Amino acid sequence: MTKENLEKLLNDAAKKCGISESFSVVFSNMPVCDFQCNSCFSVGKILKINPFDLAEKIVEKIKSNECFEFAVARPGFININLTEKGVEKLAREIFEVKYPKQSEHIFIDYGGPNLGKAMHIGHMRSFNIGEALKRLYRKLGYKVTSDIFFGDWGLPLGLIMAMLEKEGTLDKYISGQLPLTIEVMNRAYPQANKLKELDSSFNARAQTLTLAFQNKTQPYYDFWKKLREVSVAEVKKVCKLLNADFDLWKGESDANDYIDTVVKIFKEKGLARQSEGALVVDVAEPGEQIPIPKKTEDEVQRYENPMPPLIIQKSNGGDLYATSDIATIYYRNKLYNPDIIQYLTDVRQSQRFVQIFRACKKSGISPSTQQLWHTAFGTMNGKDGKAFKTRSGGNVSLLELFEMVQDKVEEKLKQNNVDFDAGLKRKIANSAIKFADLSNVVEKDYIFDIDKFTSFEGKTGPYILYTACRIKSILSKTQQFDLNFNFYSKEQKNVVINLARLQQSYKSAFYERGLSSICHALFELTRAFSTFYNYEKILAEDDKGKRDIKLSLCKLTLKEIISACDTLAIEIPDKM
RNA sequence: GUUCCCCUAGUUCAACGGAUAGAACAAGCCCCUCCUAAGGGCUAGAUGUGGGUUCGAUUCCCGCGGGGAACACCA
Numbered sequence: 001m002t003k004e005n006l007e008k009l010l011n012d013a014a015k016k017c018g019i020s021e022s023f024s025v026v027f028s029n030m031p032v033c034d035f036q037c038n039s040c041f042s043v044g045k046i047l048k049i050n051p052f053d054l055a056e057k058i059v060e061k062i063k064s065n066e067c068f069e070f071a072v073a074r075p076g077f078i079n080i081n082l083t084e085k086g087v088e089k090l091a092r093e094i095f096e097v098k099y100p101k102q103s104e105h106i107f108i109d110y111g112g113p114n115l116g117k118a119m120h121i122g123h124m125r126s127f128n129i130g131e132a133l134k135r136l137y138r139k140l141g142y143k144v145t146s147d148i149f150f151g152d153w154g155l156p157l158g159l160i161m162a163m164l165e166k167e168g169t170l171d172k173y174i175s176g177q178l179p180l181t182i183e184v185m186n187r188a189y190p191q192a193n194k195l196k197e198l199d200s201s202f203n204a205r206a207q208t209l210t211l212a213f214q215n216k217t218q219p220y221y222d223f224w225k226k227l228r229e230v231s232v233a234e235v236k237k238v239c240k241l242l243n244a245d246f247d248l249w250k251g252e253s254d255a256n257d258y259i260d261t262v263v264k265i266f267k268e269k270g271l272a273r274q275s276e277g278a279l280v281v282d283v284a285e286p287g288e289q290i291p292i293p294k295k296t297e298d299e300v301q302r303y304e305n306p307m308p309p310l311i312i313q314k315s316n317g318g319d320l321y322a323t324s325d326i327a328t329i330y331y332r333n334k335l336y337n338p339d340i341i342q343y344l345t346d347v348r349q350s351q352r353f354v355q356i357f358r359a360c361k362k363s364g365i366s367p368s369t370q371q372l373w374h375t376a377f378g379t380m381n382g383k384d385g386k387a388f389k390t391r392s393g394g395n396v397s398l399l400e401l402f403e404m405v406q407d408k409v410e411e412k413l414k415q416n417n418v419d420f421d422a423g424l425k426r427k428i429a430n431s432a433i434k435f436a437d438l439s440n441v442v443e444k445d446y447i448f449d450i451d452k453f454t455s456f457e458g459k460t461g462p463y464i465l466y467t468a469c470r471i472k473s474i475l476s477k478t479q480q481f482d483l484n485f486n487f488y489s490k491e492q493k494n495v496v497i498n499l500a501r502l503q504q505s506y507k508s509a510f511y512e513r514g515l516s517s518i519c520h521a522l523f524e525l526t527r528a529f530s531t532f533y534n535y536e537k538i539l540a541e542d543d544k545g546k547r548d549i550k551l552s553l554c555k556l557t558l559k560e561i562i563s564a565c566d567t568l569a570i571e572i573p574d575k576m
Numbered sequence: 577g578u579u580c581c582c583c584u585a586g587u588u589c590a591a592c593g594g595a596u597a598g599a600a601c602a603a604g605c606c607c608c609u610c611c612u613a614a615g616g617g618c619u620a621g622a623u624g625u626g627g628g629u630u631c632g633a634u635u636c637c638c639g640c641g642g643g644g645a646a647c648a649c650c651a
Contacts, residue, residue: 030595038594041631051631075631077595114651151651278649292577304578306647314649321651347581351646378581385643412614428614440589443581445644447588451601456614458600459589466614474611508592520590523599534607534616576614 002090002500003027003035006068006080010037013061021046023058025080027501033071033079034497040076051076084486087493091485094499095556102141107338108134111239111246112345114151115231116160116189119238120395121388121448122346125377128437130344131244131569132515133375139567140510145336148235150251152228153324158210159192160185160227161220162202165209166195174223182234185227211318214256228253241402243430243569255327259319262327263312265363277315283307283358310355325356329372330365340371342513347376347443375513378445388448401453405429408454409462418576427571431461434570435519442514459523461570464561467526468572471558474538475551483555484548491532492553498525499560506567515568522564529557 003025010023021043028036040058044051055072062070067086071079082090110130113119130146137144164170164184172178196203213224232249239245263279266272272279284307292302312323332341343353353374360366382388389395406429413420413428436453440446456462487493498521505521538554541547565572 024592026592026594028595029591029598032595036594041594045631074595112651154651276648280648288579290578295577299577302577303647306578308648311649316649318649320649322649345651348645349651350580352651355648379645381644387644416612416614418612444589445582449588452588455601458614460600460614462614466612470612470615477611511592516590520599527599530615531617533611537611539611576612 002067002082002086002093003504006035006037009062009065009068010039010058010078013058014043016061017057019043019047019058027497027504028079030079032073034082035080037078037080040078044076082493082497084488087487087496088485090500091487091496091556094496094503094560095485097503099139099141102143104339105143105145105336106137106340106342107145107147107332107336108137108342108344109147109149110134110344111148111235111244112151113148113231113235113238114154114156115228115251116156116185118186118189119235119398121380121398121401122395124242124398124401124433125346125380125437126344127239127242127244128434128569129375129377129442129515131242132434132438132518132567133342133344133513135567135569136506136509136515136518139563140506145248145338146246147248147250147332148246149328150228150232150235150249150253151321152231153214153252153256154321155206155210156189156193157213157224157227158206158208159196160188161209161213161223162206163188163192163195165205166202170223173226174219180226180230182230185230238398238402241399241426241430242434243571250328252321252324252328255324255331258327258331259323262330262363262365263323265330265365266312266359269363271359271363272312275309278311279313280309280311281359281362282309283355283362284309285358307351307354310359312359322352322356326360326365329356329360333366333370338370340373341366342373342375344375344377347378347445350374350376373513375442377442378440380448381445383447383449385447401450402429402433404450405432405453409456412456413576424573424576427573428456428462428465428576431465431565431570432456433461434568435461435464438515438568439519441516442512462576464522464526464565464570465572465576467529468558468561468565469574469576470533471529471554471561472572472574474554475558477539478551481551482548483552484545485552485556486549487553488546488549489532489536491528491535492549494528495525495532495553495557498528499556501525502560502564518564518567522561522568525557525564526561 006025007023014023023037023039025035025037028034040051040055044054052072052075055076055078059070059072059078067083067089069081069083073079108130110126112126113123134144134146161170164173169178173180192206196206209220213220266281271281288305288307290304292304294301310322311320314320329341332338357372360372366372380388406425409425409428432453487496502521502525505517508517509515536550538550541550562572
């Protein structure tokens with residue numbers, strides 16, 4: 001890579017001056033240069049040399065280079081510009097880039113839909129970010145296994161059963177007299193959820209039914225299987241819309257067989273203790289969970305640096321999700337032995353994952369060499385800055401959101417007199433949603449704005465697709481041409497620089513475990529291309545050499561846009 | 577109460593401790609006899625507050641103000 005070449009040049013020059021400190025290079029945001037080196041300040045400080053003098057000394061030692069022009073600027077910057085030869089070489093590197101194979105195996109857990117509950121917009125980020133990270137890791141040469149990890153073993157399914165039982169239809173659904181559909185579940189769950197608050201005997205019945213299928217008591221266990229089947233089919237529909245796919249479609253229920261084993265491990269290692277009737281594991285480290293003296297008798301006990309113990313068994317003997325999570329880590333290690341396990345959830349679950357990870361490390365369920373990552377993403381808020389809710393206080397379902405965006409896309413397509421089919425509509429809607437979501441920095445909350453998802457101008461997914469389609473259109477209208485990277489105009493060079501920045505963004509994205517830098521670089525690239533497109537005639541260029549150069553730029557840019565979109569799980573249509 | 581996160585143009589978002597703080601939307605002005613105007617060009621507009629560290633702070637540290645989240649049997 002050019003950046004590395006530059007750093008080598010500078011470091012070699014430094015060595016000739018007897019300096020062993022390292023110099024690094026970054027893309028410049030200044031209009032005067034392509035790259036810059038800021039290291040003269042820090043190195044100058046260590047060596048007690050004026051940074052400006054140091055910069056001059058280094059640059060003097062670099063014998064003239066055909067690819068780069070060096071200049072020293074005011075307090076001590078080294079500014080570097082690419083020559084035409086340098087641009088050509090950079091373009092060639094970009095065109096031929098290959099990522100070496102990595103030895104690590106990353107296991108990534110995202111999606112996490114709960115059976116029985118319709119997916120809402122809160123699930124969207126996990127799917128979008130997780131899917132894109134999975135693809136990014138693969139692109140960068142890692143072995144990756146993805147698991148959707150259903151919440152399929154809990155109370156919601158017991159609630160649905162209890163609701164149907166109360167209606168008197170449960171037997172008919174069990175026997176198959178009435179067909180079980182997702183609509184039945186989507187209706188029954190919210191009703192049951194409300195009812196359990198009002199009717200404690202109903203709640204108790206739901207608990208009993210939950211325990212029944214968990215103990216594999218018939219006919220409830222078979223009915224649970226049926227509920228799972230119907231839900232999974234529905235989830236797969238959403239996955240198709242979001243262009244997400246998983247290697248494993250497991251869930252809490254698969255961890256069930258290992259729960260006793262892991263509880264035993266905690267007990268045998270003396271890590272578990274009884275507290276208020278529940279079985280807990282202490283995970284606080286020194287300086288955490290220090291009780292704050294109560295001011296009055298009946299005040300709730302508060303703690304300084306709170307880190308409560310992790311409950312692995314309820315006082316009624318029931319299991320918790322945390323126990324399933326630990327059991328899941330246990331069997332994932334047994335079956336897949338990954339080097340890294342990554343989870344993607346809302347930031348509100350952060351403390352829970354700290355607890356789970358610590359419990360796994362303490363007990364050795366996760367070996368000390370294994371990395372456990374929790375990538376916490378910000379909450380999607382409404383315009384009031386609070387967690388997003390519809391006017392009626394409910395959640396917007398993911399399918400509804402997708403429909404709304406597709407309707408808007410259809411409107412726009414009709415307005416532009418474009419021939420379209422369902423596939424094109426879906427692709428454009430998908431790009432709008434993905435790009436709007438992934439552009440945000442992962443860990444920050446963001447405002448869920450429906451207008452943003454249905455606006456197709458400016459920094460949006462459809463803009464990226466539009467640019468790609470324009471390039472495709474040009475390339476489809478041309479015959480064979482000779483690949484030629486001897487770019488000569490300012491606009492062409494700017495496209496190449498942005499191509500390099502896009503490739504650089506994959507590395508940043510890996511370290512940040514987020515996609516916003518890729519989205520940003522992709523947008524800047526398409527913007528640079530659009531400027532070039534507006535300034536220079538491509539197909540109408542008479543000079544064959546120049547036309548080859550311009551077409552080569554089209555080809556290279558399209559290749560990289562396709563590659564980036566593929567990483568983000570955005571599909572590009574041929575026309576729009 | 578404790579802990580963590582956030583505060584940047586009118587709005588929504590960017591900016592490994594680097595130079596003149598970038599975009600998008602909204603506003604105003606231009607560009608379709610020309611490869612897709614879902615486009616391009618131009619104009620105007622911002623770092624909550626008070627200290628500190630630094631050659632240099634939106635970025636790091638400490639106050640203050642404002643907002644959000646978590647704080648044992650939900651996930």
